[in-house]
Amino acid sequence: MRILLIEDEPELARWLSLALARQAGYVVEWADDGLLAERRLRVEEFDAVILDLGLPGMDGQTLLGKMRARDDRTPVLVLTARDSLANRVDTLHLGADDFLPKPFRVEEVEARLVALVRRSRGREHPRLSCGSLVLDTASQRFTIHGTALALSPREHSALRVFIQKSGEPVSKQQVLERVFPDDKEVNQEAVEVLVHRLRKKLAGTDVQLVTLRGMGYCLEQVAHGDLRQA
Template structure:
């Protein structure tokens, strides 16, 4: 199993590389986020072990960027003892597991093996468009690391749009997803739902675009400071 180890503490990294190699893993080391990004673009890995406290970029930012471009490689985060906030944010951003320092090598190896087993032959439960993440198992939308609170109809509309992110969804098809149990609703009622969704997405890099003649499309845009 090919593992990318993202760790800036060189002694810790060297120890982990030796230990993982002796256990049959194939570890490769990145000492900072920019090196990790380059390696992730150049090769595929079975899993990533990532320390959060990197010198050039926080690990959660690197994780968010990975998921934003559709990289579903399993990620195990190394966190400081008791850092509950980092663990919760990490899981919301698409991390697969976490381990608090100090840790036993045997536990790290067992968690890595389990991550890789779960990832083989199973699609990712996360759908991603820019900074918007949808967990299809928990049915939660996370925008910029925070839970996005939606009404049932808003949720149904956004779920249908993110399932086909960057591609248009026909208006009648979207209407049926949102109002399937309300036969008396007007087809134009979908506009009200989308108007409310657009207001909740304001200020983020996510927008719902009307594609003339084709329907509506969820896409990520660059946000200027």
């Protein structure tokens, strides 16, 4: 998952970013200013937002209100030291999806993020699936027809992007941002290579990566007698 962490405490932000990357394989991007974060949220897509309320530039509650006013439904987990009942109620009314006071454990942050993204996609259990392809979000393991799918780390990251958006178009740029977040030298040909490898590993199954010309790729369940050439 690609997460935007909006937090003005550098030590906390570095620790949480590293912990979520190591423990769950998340791509965590950091903004330490509310105005900067608001600009990014207008033009970029994230799977979830971790939001502190006490921010410079624009406070977290104002930022949250602006997101919801323009119908940005990205799940938001609020982290804050303000632990009064009135504050929690106000923040939830503004559109927060969950609320976690400081201090916290990274395991709880991860579990709450999984639950938020699952709910945002209408899931009732901690698995993402498309046909016989399943990603268990607890173990971060892909299976197909119940058998573990052997994937390189980047293949795993790319397939996770596609299954999180199954049935929807995913652009090459979106894959680049999630799989190669820190490598500005990588171009879209790297995405084409990953898609080629994934197609080989999904060949003969009921799941296929379909090319949507001018839009990107889409992970779809395909009827056995209706397999299409990508």
